[in-house]
Amino acid sequence: MLKKIILKNFKCFKEETEFPLGQLTLLTGINGRGKSTMLQSLLLMRQSIEHNDNAAQLVLNGSCVHLGSFHEIRNSNISREESIIFRYLYEDNIEVSNSNNFKIVGSAQYHFTENYEDDMVAQIIKIEFDNEVIGFDGNKHNSMPYKHNSVYQKNNEFNQDVHQNRFDFISGTQEEKRNSSCSLFKLLPVSGMISFENARGENIKIDSKLYKSLYFDRIHYISADRVGPQEFYFKSTLTKFPNVGSKGEFTANLLQKNKDYLVDDELCLGEDAKTLATQTEEWLNNIFDGAKVEIKSSESNILELLMNSSPSKDRFRPANIGFGYHCVLPIIVSALIAQQGEILIVENPEAHLHPKAQSRLAKFLAKVSSCGVQVFVESHSDHILNALRIAVLDKILNHEDLKILYFQQKTELPVVEIPVQPDGGIEEWPESFFDQMDKDFERLFGI
Structure with missing residues (x-):
């Protein structure tokens, strides 16, 4: 590591x-x-x-x-x-x-x-x-x-x-x-x-x-600039190192071709199959309180990604489903296929997500890291931060295994490590480190 x-x-x-x-x-x-x-x-x-x-x-x-x-x-x-x-x-x-x-x-x-x-x-x-x-x-x-x-x-x-x-x-x-x-x-x-x-x-x-x-070739990367809903996806050959692409552009292809890939037991939800296809749907459902995913393959070179935000049998085109589903899908697929010793980098996982979904996604990433995948998360969300602290409290992640790096406007000390206690507590809060809510409340209510 x-x-x-x-x-x-x-x-x-x-x-x-x-x-x-x-x-x-x-x-x-x-x-x-x-x-x-x-x-x-x-x-x-x-x-x-x-x-x-x-x-x-x-x-x-x-x-x-x-x-x-x-x-x-x-x-x-x-x-x-x-x-x-x-x-x-x-x-x-x-x-x-x-x-x-x-x-x-x-x-x-x-x-x-x-x-x-x-x-x-x-x-x-x-x-x-x-x-x-x-x-x-x-x-x-x-x-x-x-x-x-x-x-x-x-x-x-x-x-x-x-x-x-x-x-x-x-x-x-x-x-x-x-x-x-x-x-x-x-x-x-x-x-x-x-x-x-x-x-x-x-x-x-x-x-x-x-x-x-x-082994730098074993890095999964999902950038902040992820693709939104697409009418269809062209079929493509997976690279030697299967990944969803930096924008998530290969997610449908990877999910369709590796649908029977067996996921780490520690990451499996429910009593159904432990395959990539099933567990992707399980985790989407966990994060959003309802989700279904289906990929249709035609005899041409086209794949269709159909989804639903509820457990019903209906399936809808991507444009008719919330944008957050498409932002989270490549993160889940990458995390589930990542192997022990590999690296997963996720930028702005909170994009287009309700606070509850942000928290659940962060907990998922903490579980992935506990399975031996080294995870890097770049985020500005206090919901992501607090969910990781709760993951420490819940023993999903050891406090020594969680590093929080704060990048500040000081040339002599541009990066500060924020220690996390075994109970998830943080004792040292530098200026501008997730303190904007306190400043806003002070302005609004004088507290």
């Missing part, structure tokens, strides 16, 4: 800025203070892999975000020679065999610079890894930490071709040094196994599982 993201020289974050992360992280605060920027440090990695999983570049305009040219993402107060830095800190448990389990605690730091031949990409020039591999039995460590640190530098001989991605070893294990250079695959070095002895003197080898938190 990702434990922290650190950004430097990226858009509004000139100085090194840290973002602590939990199993569920809520990003909230003042508009234009970097919430989307933090999420873009993940989305850029995903869309770059989708564009070319063998390249060593950051694609700035792709399936998730369109950020323009390199000078638009580089902080305006730095020189052209300075690098943009993304650093990801992670912690994972890895099972090599029944008797050999390991905890990985480490970080990966990416350095990006301008590509003078293509200003629509950022070139990776260096990657630094700093890892500790700790063996354990249950909760007890059974070996001294094995440190695995390595640095990969872009091979300048290939700089004239943006698609070449040979990297030289600056430091690393003896095996890596013997290989002298490597390439990248999905933005990770293709190198050999690392080996070390455990407490019993056994030789253990670990491969790329070391970096499983950095």
Whole structure:
């Protein structure tokens, strides 16, 4: 799981800025203070892999975000020679065999610079890894930490071709040094196994599982700009990583083709089938107190999405159903198909929703995070915030697994973590952190 993201020289974050992360992280605060920027440090990695999983570049305009040219993402107060830095800190448990389990605690730091031949990409020039591999039995460590640190530098001989991605070893294990250079695959070095002895003197080898938190191609993303009701959807082939699309545009296709996919037992409602189709309808019904979903497929290349806001047998065209149903549908489908260890990013889940529906949707996302999916929610809704606090109170989510990041208008401290107590309480309320209702009541009633 990702434990922290650190950004430097990226858009509004000139100085090194840290973002602590939990199993569920809520990003909230003042508009234009970097919430989307933090999420873009993940989305850029995903869309770059989708564009070319063998390249060593950051694609700035792709399936998730369109950020323009390199000078638009580089902080305006730095020189052209300075690098943009993304650093990801992670912690994972890895099972090599029944008797050999390991905890990985480490970080990966990416350095990006301008590509003078293509200003629509950022070139990776260096990657630094700093890892500790700790063996354990249950909760007890059974070996001294094995440190695995390595640095990969872009091979300048290939700089004239943006698609070449040979990297030289600056430091690393003896095996890596013997290989002298490597390439990248999905933005990770293709190198050999690392080996070390455990407490019993056994030789253990670990491969790329070391970096499983950095599988950036496994990110589900639903943007704030979601598609509304459509008369029909064109049938399309699902991508290698099935997802609903950043605007939810592939939701009908995914739901129709994967309707029999079995959902995690912990997320299943009711006594009916545990399939994606059934559970999607169950959760819609739970959030809205009534919902039916049906997808009709013709012999042509058209899919029709029919819905109802009540349990009756009637089905209606999307335009005749509340807009909120269409905004929530891609979130539910994404959450139900997300696997343990994957990431789910949802922007403005509260869009077009009644407060009760917002609260129930937030509770659903908390349950999803408790099943091992790392969830990021960007929201301005106090109903979303309070529902997550109640999820802590109800033991759906451990208070240590919920991180609330408040983005404020202070250059010296742009991001503040708001601690949540085991009972869901919040003791520290910064200025402008969900206090507008109190200010309005004071103005109206003098209280």
